Amino acid sequence: MRKEIKITSIVVLVLVFSLLLSGSVLAQEEDRYGGTLNAALQMSVAHLDSDNSTDSMITAMMNHVYEGLFEFDENLNLVPHLAESYQVGEDGLVYEVKLRENVMMHNGQTMDADDVVASFRRWLELNNGGQLVAPYFDQVEKIDQFNVRFTFEEAYAPFLNILASPVSNQKFVVRAEEVVEEFGSDVIDRHVGTGPYKYEEWVPDQKLTLTRFEDYTPSSREGSFFAGERIPYLDKIVFNFIPDAQVRVSGVQTGQFHFAEEVPRDQYQIFEMDQNIKNEIIYPDRMSMLIFNNAEPPFDNKYARRAIAYALDFEELGYAMIGDQQFWRLEPALHEDGNPWHVPDAGEGIYGVYDPEKAKELLDRAGYDGQPLVILSGQDNQMERQGAIAIQDQLEKIGIEVELQLFDRPTVVERRSREEGWHMHLSPFIKVVPDPQIHEGWTGTNKWISNWDSEDSRQMDQIFAEMLKEVDQEKRYEIVERMQAELWDSVPYFNILDYSRLHIRRTELKNFQAGWQPFFWNTYLE
Amino acid sequence: MRNYIIKRILLLIPIIFIVAVIAFFITNLMPGDPVRVILGNMATESEVARLEQTLGLDQPLIVRFFRWLANIMRGDFGDSLYLNAPVAEVLIKRLRPTFLIAILAEILGIAGGMLLGILAAVKHRKFLDQFSITLSLFGISIPSFWLALMLMYLFSVRLGWFPVSGYEPFAEAGFGTLRYIILPAVTLAFMQAGLIARMTRSAMLDTLKQDYIRTAKSKGLSTKSIVFKHALKNSMMPVITVIGHNFAVLLGGTWIVETIFVIPGTGFMAINAIMRRDIPVIQASIIFVAVIYIILNLFVDLSYAFLNPKIRYN
Secondary structure, eight states: OHHHHHHHHHHHHHHHHHHHHHHHHHHHHHHTOOOEEEEEESOOOSOSOGGGOOOHHHHHHHTTTOOOSEEEOTTOOEEESSEEEEEEOTTSOEEEEEEOSSOBOTTSSBOOHHHHHHHHHHHHHHSHHHHHHGGGEEEEEEEETTEEEEEESSOOTTHHHHHTOOGGGOOOOOOOHHHHHHHTTSOOOSOOOOSSEEEEEEETTTEEEEEEOTTOOOOSSOOBTTBSOOOOOOSEEEEEEOOOHHHHHHHHHHTSOSEEEEEOGGGHHHHHHOTTEEEEEOSSOEEEEEEEOTTSTTTTSHHHHHHHHHHOOHHHHHHHHTOSGGGEEOOOSSSOTTSTTOOTTTTTTTTTOOOHHHHHHHHHHTTOOOOOEEEEEESSSHHHHHHHHHHHHHHHHTTOOEEEEEEOHHHHHHHHTSSSSOSEEEEEEESOOSSGGGGGGTSSTTOTTOOOOSHHHHHHHHHHHHHHHOOOHHHHHHHHHHHHHHHHHHOSEEEEEEEOOEEEEETTEESOOOOSSOOOTTOEEO | OHHHHHHHHHHHHHHHHHHHHHHHHHHHHSSOOHHHHHHOTTOOHHHHHHHHHHHTTTSOHHHHHHHHHHHHHTTOOOBOTTTOSBHHHHHHHHHHHHHHHHHHHHHHHHHHHHHHHHHHHHTTTSHHHHHHHHHHHHHHHSOHHHHHHHHIIIIIIISOOSOSSOOOOHHHHGGGHHHHHHHHHHHHHHHHHHHHHHHHHHHHHHHHTSHHHHHHHHTTOOHHHIIIIIIHHHHHHHHHHHHHHHHHHHHHHHHHHHHHHTOOSHHHHHHHHHHHTOHHHHHHHHHHHHHHHHHHHHHHHHHHHHHOTTOOOO
16 A cells, blocks of 8 residues: 555656646747847848749748748758658659648648649749759649649659759749749749748848748658758847948847858957857858869860869968868868768869979960960959969969959959950859759850860760769769769869858857758747 | 029039930940849859840840930839839938938038037137147048948947947837937038038138128127127138038948948948949939039029128029
């Protein structure tokens, strides 16, 4: 009897303790809700319609309003998000996607196959990512209310990765069918998605305000970066557009902003000493890419392009263009270490091998006549400006005459699109490229601004054509290795180094994850 | 007088026409492609061509010029390439914060500048004179972007009195709007006060040497009465000229302070338009500043007649 009482007492105690604990956890969870988060972003955007622009800032903000069928997690694994599951046909031509049921949209209706089909057709027609897919695509059809079939004319291996791609705004997001029908190909300014936050107000050049979507239906998968469960703790998120870096900093120092994007790296130590501020170094973030004008002598010859790689001391460039070493690292591969497509031995024997004598030898072999080489670069961005000056300095040390042309962005964008008038151009590239096929957009015969048209470029086209069709992951990786090897042999452009921007946040902003695009679901204000 | 005003207003037409022609060709000949800026880094040539066609930028320059001229005569400045809205509508929306800042800066500048100028003239070659001259020299010399950041650091970061950036319209925030515009206005007022102080001082010194001032003194009038009743009014002509001309300069100054404090006025709009090569907005901004400048000049000229009855416009 006494034993029974003892056991009962223990059970009661455990129950009471558990109840108290769960009550306190619930209370803690409740406490997280509320507040308005003010984020200071550097650049405004023209509009908020991601299909009608290549500006990735649109996706970064509207990720809170719209969601994809698939999203990437922290390790760049593709995770079904609005999709419940999917099947790929054996020949790689048919993708059948089962949608999550009962997902509420901001117009009070549930998302279904009609919304997905309408949004996909628009994406295919207008979006930069859709246009990559379109030549190989056959049709999208509704199987039933929650099942959609995508059929290709030819196998297209990177399809799912491109659907979730954060690069240059390629991501496919699901919009309400009624909105797609209302706007067609015009810029959408009424936003109805499935995301944890609803569009409230857009004041051009000033701010975007989002409010919590009370009927949000989160994914049941564990939250990790863009994939899985998203909890909208904050009542409102306001993205403020503040062009001046020092004003963004001051805003965080005073508490007016809880987060500031891209602040001066040289103030890192000041922020370290401030108890209210936390530094956030983003990696992977950016690559500093040196692009050759492959149509203009001497760089119409690959030996001249290789010569420049040998002529530059990358480490010295790192200090000159970025500064503190915690913000940059030498990385010859297009995909960072940890990315499934990372090629560890990329650029072996050429990347980071500082050999001015070999550079001169290669320039002679390329028939370089000593003409001044024009470096075209932007003057507003520290990496571009400092990098171009440092490259000029290093090349002049080995007797190459260099003319530096630093302009504001619109002028640079116009000049580099010409076939003549420049030899080298320094440009920041987004490092997070979830599928190697995306590099095809700027790598190959006459792609982007490279003016690369030779036997080598056609060989590269062939490599990408193979990559496109190969659905087997291992075989596809081997093709990526060949692509990297060809890239370092022909050198139409190369990555000097990977570098990171510095973001700062207030310490009262909790649970923040430093993703490659800032996001604020799952974060809360203490 | 009426004929003079009508003549001056009619003269506005050829002047604005010349400004418009210059604005059109300068903006279209400046380097930088708006289409590529709008489409972003990775735009393809076909996308560029498609947008050029949509925006009418594929037409020859001369065709675009006459089309544009015909439109602005009807008050249609075209659509902003970036904001997807009529330029006139965008401009009107942005006028209020700019004028609020400029008027507040002008009031602060006139009050501060005239006070310093009068003090300097009355206390000629004394400490207050030297102090006023030095202070006004600072006002003129300090770059407004630096001063703006320093004021922000002191009053927003250290003291927390004002927000570092942003703007709430009067309709929503009432007098709370002042919190957002005081620092930008004080930044601009510094330069304005410097110029007005120097001009007031020198005009007052000239006036104080006049015979009628000596007569007033010998009659036993108080210094206060001499300075404010007799000397000040007669010294106002050059000061008014400076104030009038500099109001337009002040509007130019708002381009910098609005950008730093992120005030959505015409200056912030114009700077953004230049960065993005939003040509219709740049053109409208140039014409807007020119019109303001011309109108202010007209007011300055007319105020001469008010201040000095000897002046007749016939």
